[in-house]
Amino acid sequence: MLFYIFAALAVISGIYMVLTRNLLYAGFSLLVTLLSIAGIYVLLFADFLAVTQLMVYVGGVLVxxxxxIMLSSRVSDKSVLSENTNTVWGPTVAGLILIGLSYAIIKANVGALPWLQIADTNVLGQGKSTVQSIGIKMMTDFVVPFELASLLLLIALIGAAYVATDKKEEV
Structure with missing residues (x-):
């Protein structure tokens, strides 16, 4: 039952996010969508994905x-509105994708998956948390790609700070 509540929240806020013209409302609707997806991850016992969803997407990207949006609004007493006036193709394509994904989910027979039946019988019984196994793999086998990704993110952060600085031309 809780899954359906989170799924309905994600779908309704996603639809509202696509259809609203107010960018601030769309941003807050994205917040509800991302939080409900994190709730779905918690229900699936994917604790690492849920924490990553909260930390990276909700905590970083959405903020x-x-x-x-709030700081770039230079016009006072006016809400920031999207300039998009095409309201036909977006909902049409989204509806077609929804119909296709719904058909695939119904035909998939997800309840018969063997790993799901095993997880149903042994829910956090003797098994370790996924965070522990991912952390061990990250710090042993994948330490070089992890450090390269952190270096790339640091370079992007320095570049963003440079682009955001106020450049005054000296004569």
């Missing part, structure tokens, strides 16, 4: 988008 960055919301601050960008």
């Amino acid at each position: 960055l988008i919301l601050f960008g």
Whole structure:
């Protein structure tokens, strides 16, 4: 039952996010969508994905988008509106994708998957948390790609700070 509540929240807020013209409302609707997806991850016992969803998307990306929308609004006493006036193709394509994904989910027979039946009988019984096994793999087998990704993110952060600085031309 809780899954259906989170799924309905994700779908309704996603639809509202696509259809609204107010960018700030769209950003807050994205917040509800991302939080409900994190709730679905918790229900699936994917604790690492849930924490990653909260930390990276909700904590980082969404806050960055919301601050960008709120701080870049130079027009006073007016809400920031999207300039998109095409309201036919977006909902049509989204509806077709929804119909196709719904058909695939119904035909998939997800309840018969063997790993799901095993997880149903042994829910956090003797098994370790996924965070522990991912952390061990990350710090042993994949330490070089992890450090390269962190270096790339640091370079992107320095570049973003440089682009955001106020450049005054000296004569």
